[in-house]
Amino acid sequence: MTQGALTDPATGGAEARLARPQRRAAWHVARVTEVRPETASAVRLVLDVPTWPGNDAGAHLDVRLTAPDGYQATRSYSVASAGDGTQVVLAVDEVPDGEVSPFLVHDLRPGDQLELHGPLGAFFVWRPGRDTRPVQLIAGGSGVVPLYAMASLHGAASDPTAFRLLYSVRTPQDVFFADELASLSGAATHDGSTLGLDLVWTRRAPDSSPDAVGRLTRQTLAARTIPAADRPLVYVCGPTGFVEAIAGWLQEAGHDAADIRTERFGGTP
């Protein structure tokens, strides 16, 4: 046996290495360039991260805060921005009595610096061109953030895959990325693909809405998502109880467990 049998000189044996993340996680220093209200309880943070390797749609990052006495607290946030570049957009919902989110929501100002670790997580990621199956996104509350990143990348890439988002949200004032989602769902791309957007109002609906107000039900889920027979890839993100109810109903409706990707957040204080 020769060395040549083990490695292909043309690739230097790269094919024999374990798959590394395309965008390797590392610690970064971010500078806040913009802070603006996203909803009544959330802000949108626009960060400039000169060393950032780019955004995978659906990935998250860890934010680490250090107090003057050295105490550190770390929390995970989904990345709302997608695609190449060193701009990172987060949408942070305030967790009352939280250690990290109240600071990010109320005290952070343009010019401030933040420590970030990321990009993180290859499981809850959508990449264009990988699969021609339709994609169903299902969001509960601020769980829409990584799904918005996927929808926005899908729109920017003019990807022909069918894309739908079912978004369960309290009131019209609680919708994250409202203008961007309206724009993505309204504008057909050159090949006719667009985002199918369905909103479910759990507390109060707009006056124009004919739908009943209330929690997302099994029946609404079945009526307003891509049917299992079409074998969609399904991404579900929201609070733990929401995600587990939805994932259970999807499997009972005939979706294969392997076609359902879930991400839970718990609002850790």
Next chain:
Amino acid sequence: MTHLDGNALAGVLAEVFAVDLTDARARCTGCGNVGRLAEAMLYTGAPGLVARCAGCDQVLATVVDSGDRLWLSLTGLSAIELRR
């Protein structure tokens, strides 16, 4: 208490491993179930992180970060599949 899921392990595991283990399939020593580590139930209330099998509740992994050192146990994983 409520739990998160293995997606939230990505940060701490990225400090240790060059590959993203949360997207790797792994086998539970308790029930033999094979699933992505991202799909495990993650409890954050302990002085650290405890990942349990979504099928049988077996403890798959624990991570304790004390600042100056990190303890990692993968005791409930009998095999991890890392793709090329």
